[in-house]
Amino acid sequence: MFVKVCGLSTPDSVREAVESGADAVGFVLTASPRVVTPNQVSALLADVPDRVSPIGVFRHEPVADAVAIARAAGLEWIQLHGSRSREDVATVHDAGMKLIRAVTMGSPREEFEDWGEDLLLIDAAVPGSGEDWDYASMADVLELQGRHWLLAGGLNPDNVANASVMAHAWGVDVSSGVEASRGVKDLAKIRAFVHAAKSRATA
Template sequence: MTQTRIKLCGMTRAEDVRLAVELGVDYIGLIFAAESPRRLLLGQARMLRELVPEQIGVVALLMDNSASDVGKIIEQVQPDLLQFHGQEEDAFCADFARPFLKALPMAGLEGEDIEDRLARYPSAWGFVLDGHAAGQAGGSGQRFDWRRWPQQLGRPALLAGGLNADNVAVAVQTARPWGVDVSSGLESARGVKDAERVRSFVAAVRSVDR
């Protein structure tokens, strides 16, 4: 069975993290981007991080945060991965001695443009290909055409943008991504995950894998 990795992002509540752990997702995303309605304070993030066992990765999502901010987040939250959504250059992202994901806004990009953007980040552990436009933080539920998914990435890449429990099976069947990344598509309110939607989403991905 080929396992599609599942990342639940924008987590703000202990009960949502506990459910994600119970369901055996692969990654939990905590947001520190200044403009995000799901942004966490360091104290909140530490509390949520303590609920996550070692076998599940914790991802800190950042967007043009200062180096000082990133350092404090690493020191106090100890994320396994960093995820950069802004205008950060490869050298900046690589400077924190943590593997990192670089988000690529797919709105308006086509084949060669996508490859060119990916090539700018040789140090990236992997990528998040999101449906939003450049300059946006993600989490807005915007989709892109999954048929445009690049097939020769050579590194892990998560499909994001507009995913929910109803369409994730088609998304995985179409793009065959290494993983999927979801936030707003499973919410009943901003930052509040709907337990039934979360369960259905995970079940849908696992069903396609089988």
Template sequence: MPLTVKICGVTTHEALAAALDAGADMIGFVFFPKSPRHLSLAAAGEVSRRVEGRAQTVALLVNPEDGQIDAVVRAMRPDWLQLHGAETPDRVADIRKTFGVPILKAFGVADSDDLAGAETYRGVADRLLLDAKPPKNGLLPGGNGLAFDWTLVRDFSPGAPWMLSGGLTPDNVGEAVRLTGTPGVDVSSGVEDGPGQKSLAKIRAFVAAARLAQDQLGLATGSV
């Protein structure tokens, strides 16, 4: 299977173009007012339309109510809904059934005990995202630039496709892929010059480094 590369927290046409031209497979748009990467529905609809089928679009929400999900789905018709809060398996299943959009469920990892939670999403979420747990009293559930011990997921097999996130940068993504064997990588703050300020050069470098690791491991080329 090819390595899936996701650039999350895109807010500008320039960052989107850099991600698409570099060959990213997924583009993430954040709908969480506390995040510096938050987009209004109008802005997200405009930016996401420029993807034009070159990648899959992902709408990131945190503990959303149905009304918010409905508004986002209507505004941009995402290919995926990323649930990055404390959504239970039952809630994830309900959202998936109600809106008919594949679910990427994120959960925080600090130690091996946290990985056990992945089993409860088997058959419920279409893909899992392993992210570092946010710091205590942190405002953001993700995008904090923190990494967890990648050796914890070296033999991770949750029974569903998964992706690695948290603390990834152009400098370490190759090591992360080789160490964990992850089928996908997700980056946000690791390709920024400041909170919410995407670096076009870092986006290109990240995708290139991920693809180099893919080639070195002999993974198939292609997109999700």
């Protein structure tokens, strides 16, 4: 099970995610309670080993701006939310970067198709709400079968194992589900989430 812990902003939270076994760590470089600057990301990367993928998260920024900001932060992965196009995917790859393209449950069917992104992320219909949703509904999305994709939205240490199985997800992504308060990560919850996801995958 591939596990991404997102919205990290402190050395302690990055180290906890890495030491717990996360495969990727996300840094929010767009307006958010979890926002960090490119300089902060550059410093936090000191605690990220080569086996873990650091990812810059963007929402409505033009793709060219996202690429420039990610480069300034020292990142090779970009996660794009918002209304995107196949041309945006090509632009990221032409820049020599890898892409996670995020869509929300309830988006038009064509957005679930393979546009050439490295990973697709499926979020709740209302991203950031922290509420769980009908994860089992993802198992019937034909466009996802046989592909690498991440389940997100409303996940926490208590439900990640069952949710990922119900959805037939290849990986999971969490942010608010491992927080003590909005934008503040709880180290124990990070550890519990990663262990729950990984343990269920090998059970």
